Amino acid sequence: MKIKSVIWVVDFCILLLFNGIQFSHGDDRKLQSASSEQQPYRTAYHFQPPKNWMNDPNGPMYYKGIYHLFYQYNPYAAVWGNISWAHSISYDLVNWIHLDHALNPEDPSDINGCWSGSTTLLPGEKPVILYTGSDTKNQQVQNLAVPKNLSDPLLMEWVKSSHNPVMAPIDGLDPDNFRDPTTAWQGPDGLWRVLIGNQMNGHGRALLYRSKDFVTWSRSMVPLHSSNKTGMWECPDFYPVAIDGKYGVETSSMDEVTKHVLKASFNNHDYYILGNYTPTTDEFSVDTDFMDSGSDLRYDYGQFYASKSFFDSSKKRRILWSWIQESENATDDIKKGWSGLQSIPRTILLSESGKQLIQWPVEEIEQLRAENVSLQSKELKGGSLLEVSGITASQADIEVSFDLSNINEAEPELMDPSWIDPQILCSQKPASFRGNVGPFGILVLASKDLTERTAIFFHIFRSHDKYVVLMCSDKSRSSLREGPNKVSYGAFIDIDPQIEKISLRSLIDHSIVESFGGEGKACITARVYPMLAIDKQAYLYAFNNGKFDVTIASLNAWSMKKAHIASASRRRKLHLN
Numbered sequence: 001m002k003i004k005s006v007i008w009v010v011d012f013c014i015l016l017l018f019n020g021i022q023f024s025h026g027d028d029r030k031l032q033s034a035s036s037e038q039q040p041y042r043t044a045y046h047f048q049p050p051k052n053w054m055n056d057p058n059g060p061m062y063y064k065g066i067y068h069l070f071y072q073y074n075p076y077a078a079v080w081g082n083i084s085w086a087h088s089i090s091y092d093l094v095n096w097i098h099l100d101h102a103l104n105p106e107d108p109s110d111i112n113g114c115w116s117g118s119t120t121l122l123p124g125e126k127p128v129i130l131y132t133g134s135d136t137k138n139q140q141v142q143n144l145a146v147p148k149n150l151s152d153p154l155l156m157e158w159v160k161s162s163h164n165p166v167m168a169p170i171d172g173l174d175p176d177n178f179r180d181p182t183t184a185w186q187g188p189d190g191l192w193r194v195l196i197g198n199q200m201n202g203h204g205r206a207l208l209y210r211s212k213d214f215v216t217w218s219r220s221m222v223p224l225h226s227s228n229k230t231g232m233w234e235c236p237d238f239y240p241v242a243i244d245g246k247y248g249v250e251t252s253s254m255d256e257v258t259k260h261v262l263k264a265s266f267n268n269h270d271y272y273i274l275g276n277y278t279p280t281t282d283e284f285s286v287d288t289d290f291m292d293s294g295s296d297l298r299y300d301y302g303q304f305y306a307s308k309s310f311f312d313s314s315k316k317r318r319i320l321w322s323w324i325q326e327s328e329n330a331t332d333d334i335k336k337g338w339s340g341l342q343s344i345p346r347t348i349l350l351s352e353s354g355k356q357l358i359q360w361p362v363e364e365i366e367q368l369r370a371e372n373v374s375l376q377s378k379e380l381k382g383g384s385l386l387e388v389s390g391i392t393a394s395q396a397d398i399e400v401s402f403d404l405s406n407i408n409e410a411e412p413e414l415m416d417p418s419w420i421d422p423q424i425l426c427s428q429k430p431a432s433f434r435g436n437v438g439p440f441g442i443l444v445l446a447s448k449d450l451t452e453r454t455a456i457f458f459h460i461f462r463s464h465d466k467y468v469v470l471m472c473s474d475k476s477r478s479s480l481r482e483g484p485n486k487v488s489y490g491a492f493i494d495i496d497p498q499i500e501k502i503s504l505r506s507l508i509d510h511s512i513v514e515s516f517g518g519e520g521k522a523c524i525t526a527r528v529y530p531m532l533a534i535d536k537q538a539y540l541y542a543f544n545n546g547k548f549d550v551t552i553a554s555l556n557a558w559s560m561k562k563a564h565i566a567s568a569s570r571r572r573k574l575h576l577n
């Protein structure tokens with residue numbers, strides 16, 4: 001008798017064992033095996049799907065030992081459309097496995113798209129998703145979904161509620177501007193609260209809904225907050241931060257030693273304000289409001305939008321994810337077959353001053369650090385350039401700090417920084433500008449001949465009896481190509497250079513440079529598309545274009561290894577006689 005042997009063949013040869021499920025590098029490997037000449041802009045340690053369009057991060061959470069990230073995804077093309085919730089999991093926020101989609105647009109309440117939303121962990125560790133659906137009439141509604149099998153830590157399958165939609169644009173709400181539910185929090189009366197982004201008469205507001213059971217929701221007559229000075233608020237986020245600044249705080253925690261952060265996405269940026277929230281009355285009294293003169297608090301002053309935070313109970317920290325859009329056009333995206341990255345996840349804390357947030361890449365990313373170079377107390381003469389060699393400059397993590405002994409020579413021309421747009425100042429005084437104390441900093445993704453380079457630098461000005469620290473990310477010379485957007489970004493950093501070192505950390509990954517100035521007080525993310533400065537042809541320099549000398553107090557730079565980002569393999573069954 002012939003025995004039919006059954007063997008399992010996995011699509012590709014690299015296997016990871018993950019809770020007994022087999023995964024392969026599938027599409028990723030195909031893309032990577034395409035030469036880097038064809039894919040010079042794919043990243044090595046940022047989160048991205050194997051192909052196609054990705055935008056907002058959705059519903060990040062930590063559940064039974066696993067980090068989950070969902071995100072807005074088009075399964076069919078590298079442009080926005082047919083939006084589904086893609087789903088990936090990780091043990092360490094660095095290495096990821098792509099699973100099947102959690103939500104697809106196939107029901108009346110989301111047939112035109114499963115748009116952004118959040119997860120909430122209900123008591124007994126029961127996760128639920130609230131998300132925006134675009135319904136049969138293209139109206140925005142809010143929907144509920146729950147895991148099919150709570151014992152599955154991967155939460156592979158989700159079931160949409162038969163009560164959907166659970167919130168509809170009734171009573172005069174604009175059905176085109178009613179979206180992006182936050183993670184819910186529970187008040188002292190036991191009711192759940194959630195915010196929905198909305199606009200009224202062209203202005204942004206965060207609607208407040210309450211529910212006992214997550215299914216029946218009623219809208220508070222008063223929004224949690226609104227503003228006359230902005231348009232529509234997308235992707236609101238609302239969470240407590242500890243005043244002692246050491247740990248993250250769970251979203252429902254009503255500890256009184258917190259402030260609350262309200263974030264809203266508008267004008268292509270993620271703006272936030274700080275204030276005091278009173279859970280018994282749902283009043284939110286803000287310290288300084290959105291667009292108030294003299295205040296411009298943004299998570300990031302570069303390319304960074306539609307972010308979302310979550311509380312990581314395993315390490316008691318709050319983590320922020322964000323969509324990092326391309327700075328090329330759709331034709332370029334279609335050609336490369338993909339569009340969009342996620343930022344390196346960042347921890348968020350309140351600064352000691354209580355006036356702003358501090359962000360820093362999650363510590364796990366440091367496991368990718370490989371060879372390093374290190375410099376201490378190195379003088380950078382006015383007008384000098386120093387090559388930093390010995391690492392892979394296209395895929396690197398750099399930490400540098402500067403001492404300024406000539407600070408009193410800073411140009412005295414700056415008036416009140418609250419009336420000056422730092423972004424304009426950075427384009428008026430780019431890296432090539434000859435100042436006094438600055439510009440000094442680093443040139444990344446630079447070609448050997450320096451015709452291509454992205455400069456991240458500081459420039460110190462004197463303003464009355466104080467010093468003002470300007471941080472710039474100058475893309476004006478980032479590529480010889482004509483197409484990509486090359487605006488410069490800028491921010492003022494709230495530090496006193498007389499007593500504090502000027503520090504910078506930059507994460508460089510082929511087409512992205514994420515920079516953290518003043519130990520996370522000002523962050524600037526830039527997307528760049530060099531033609532020459534790719535892979536081994538990328539160089540790193542420190543520079544000082546000011547007239548006065550500065551000192552590199554210390555510089556540590558590491559090559560970064562590639563993260564493992566794999567797809568769940570579809571196993572094929574072969575029958576052999």
Ligand SMILES: *[C@@H]1O[C@H](CO)[C@@H](O)[C@H](O)[C@H]1NC(C)=O
Pocket residue numbers: 149150151152153
């Ligand atoms: C639920 O998930 C657990 C853990 O993966 C699995 O053992 C169990 O068979 C699943 N139950 C169903 C009904 O699929």
Ligand SMILES: *[C@@H]1O[C@H](CO)[C@@H](O)[C@H](O)[C@H]1NC(C)=O
Pocket residue numbers: 226227228
């Ligand atoms: C909006 O502006 C009007 C005056 O134009 C003011 O009375 C009102 O309080 C403002 N509302 C908010 C929320 O700022």
Ligand SMILES: *[C@@H]1O[C@H](CO)[C@@H](O)[C@H](O)[C@H]1NC(C)=O
Pocket residue numbers: 371372373374556
């Ligand atoms: C740099 O690498 C050397 C080994 O080559 C190691 O001893 C040293 O600790 C590393 N320095 C840093 C700052 O990681």
Ligand SMILES: *[C@@H]1O[C@H](CO)[C@@H](O)[C@H](O)[C@H]1NC(C)=O
Pocket residue numbers: 328329330331332481482483484
């Ligand atoms: C997109 O940019 C490329 C250069 O990168 C240019 O050749 C093309 O004409 C642009 N397409 C559109 C539609 O703007």
Ligand SMILES: CC(=O)N[C@H]1CO[C@H](CO)[C@@H](O)[C@@H]1O
Pocket residue numbers: 076081082
């Ligand atoms: C494959 C697929 O379903 N594509 C659809 C994506 O959405 C557009 C409309 O936005 C449809 O025309 C496509 O058929």
